Amino acid sequence: MMTFEELGIDERLVKATSALGFVNPTQIQEKAIPVLLSGTKDFIGLAQTGTGKTAAFGIPLLQVINAAEKHPQALVVCPTRELCMQIVNEIELFKKFMTGVQVVAVYGGTSISTQIRDLRRGVQIVVATPGRLIDLIERKAIQLDKIEYVVLDEADEMLNMGFQDDIEFILQNTPNRNSTWLFSATMPPEIRRVSKRYMKEPVEVTVGKVNTGNKNIDHQYYIAAAPNRYETLKRIIDFNPGIYGIIFTRTKMDAQEIAERLTREGYDIDALHGDLTQVQRDKVMKAFREKTLQLLIATDVAARGIDVQGITHVINYELPDDVEVYTHRSGRTGRAGNTGICISIIHNREGFKLRQIENIVQAKFNRLDIPSGKDVCRKQFFSFMEKLLQADISHGDYETYVPMLEEKFADVSKEDVLKRVAAMEFDRFLKYYENAEDLNIREERRAARGDRREPGGREQGGRDQGNRRRDTAGREFGGNGNGNYMRLFVNLGTKDGFYKASFLQFILDMSDLKKEVLGRIDMKEMNSWVEIDKNAAGKMIKSIDGKTFKGRRIRMNDANSR
Known part of the structure; x- marks a missing residue:
């Protein structure tokens, strides 16, 4: 396998990648970095989220800029505040052994005057969201006439969020750039038009198949009647005791409503949607990253730009209307070589949409039965036993208390002790699921209701x-x-x-x-x-x-x- 040193990058950058534990570049890094180091070629890189795109453009940028010149030379434009901060953090790590290079993030929701002061101190790389960047341009607080390199990261997301005019405005106001580097997970017609208008014979690199999903993700689905959708969600969560995931809803109202219901029932969850202030949003994301929250429930717009490592599950409370959105949702899990699970709760008339998504991500979806109450209790019980057996008792003076425990429990059998421990842990589950109904839609039930539709949504016995x-x-x-x-x-x-x-x-x-x-x-x-x-x-x-x-x-x- 190729190493970073073989890509031709500066020894200080090689040293930084080694310090981070990176030895071999990812596919997009291996293909992009040698092209971008020339600094004169326009470039289009098509790769899914989580494939190492930030390093693919961040490392070449650090090498091609001139640290002696204290003005903006490189501009990175991305869709959200979170992604903006993530890019700056990663570039800061890569420039650990370089002196004189300054990187500044500019985005909405924080003081623009502070960002203007940072720019005036002298920077070479500016990472910006479109709205705040245009605000700075109109205030004449940033000069783009000396920008030599423009990077458009998550270009498809920026178009989906309505930033096409902003992107074109930015490209029109950077007339002296040597090259434009565009990174995207998909290539919709709008991006193709922008590339033809503003880029000259770009080198195009595709890693994997555009629109295909991560092969490390297990795609699962449950069929639930509409009134049972919330209860099905609860059972999925309870059936996966170690879950650390994101639940996607279509609207902010659904996100808030479900978060409030689950919180009242004792789940560690919070919502992320467009009504939150930036301070509230930062607080929620901090809690989620620190795993104080086990679950985050979000709309597609609110979740854009979020990059959190270690997510085990993505749950689609409903399938998205646009099948391409599914790829973006599922891509939050199964990153950096880890496996992940993407679960969808659907109704029995969404078979056609499910097949469309299967074709796009080129993966087989596995239908599972909604867990019964007994299944949930059994899964929770096994999980608890494992935690009990693996509990670390090496760092406490437990020996001091053993005689007292033996005396207290002298007349209680081992079986009764275990039952009491289980009761303390599982009382809520056992009471809740004791008489839980079967939520699965069985063929005989559908026949009894006179339901004349097949799971794929086709009418039986009659076309009109x-x-x-x-x-x-x-x-x-x-x-x-x-x-x-x-x-x-x-x-x-x-x-x-x-x-x-x-x-x-x-x-x-x-x-x-x-x-x-x-x-x-x-x-x-x-x-x-x-x-x-x-x-x-x-x-x-x-x-x-x-x-x-x-x-x-x-x-x-x-x-x-x-």
Whole structure:
């Protein structure tokens, strides 16, 4: 295998990688670093999150900049504050044996005046989120005319978050750059267009297959009836005693509601969503990284840029509407050679969507039965026994207390002692799960209900169902003219950086409505149409109509009144 020294990097950087315990570069590092060290070639690197992309561009940047010049020479643009801080931390480690090189992070949610002071002290590498960077440009607090290298990290995520105009503005304001380096997990058409417009004959490197999932991840799913989804989630958590994971929901309301319910029931969990202040967000993330929290529940937008090591499980409380989002969610686990588990709770009509995701990640999904109450108690009991047997008794003066213990328990049998220990640990589980019902959807139950659908969502015995479609919750409703739904027009579309999943979350977050009220969403380039329960339409219009998005006034109204 190739070593970092063989890649041609400075001996000080080799020394730093060795100090960090890195001997052999990852695939993306091996392919990218020799190209980027020239400093004159545009580059596109396609690789999944967690493959070592920061080192792939961070090490070459440290080598090609001039430490003697105290002005910004390299600009790294990334989607979130967390990723911004992570990149700076990693570059700081790589420059451990280099002097005179300064790296500064600029992002929203903290004092801009402090960041301006840091920039004025003289820096060579600036790592920034798009919004704060543009704010600094407009204040003339940062000069980009001497920027020689621009790195766009997690480019697909930035486009999904609506930063396309910002990215183009930044590229237009760095006219003297020698090269542009773009890193992304996927290559949607929008990124391809940006690369053609602003890059010249880029060297393109793909590590693995674009959009494919990590082979270290075991993909599992449970089929649950809609009213049993929360109870199914609890059983999954209880069935995995050592779980350290992230639960994904579609909306911030779901994230907050589930977190509050689980907290009341004694679980170490907190929510991460768009309503949190930066201070609250930092507090939650600190607790999660330190494992004070066992579980984090988050929306896709709130979780972007999070990079936490050692996550054992990712749980999709619901499948995402956009199948590519699944890859980003599942990629939070199974990193750095470790194995991970990605679990999805689905209803029995999502078979087609599941097959789509299987094709994208090119992995087989394993269906599991929802654990019974007895299964959960048995799993917890075995886990407890293992902890009891492995308890470290070498660092305490336990011998002092043994005579007292022997005297106290002289008339109690060993079996009774073990039962009492078990009762103290398992009383809550045993009482809760004593008469727990079977949550699995059995074929005989579906037949008894007269359910005429197969798990993949196809009708049995008859094709024409009166032109009925399904809403986002899986319920049936008719075509135009159904009495329970109305159609809303909104002047936002794919040109605004939305895809269906992000648009769904955007309108639900704005209105604080649940996804069950929505029907079909039809997105075009400039406009979209949303079918919604009539009882909820007024609230959605009131919440969204007249608000602004990226400086443009949003219009939403009854489509039939236009």
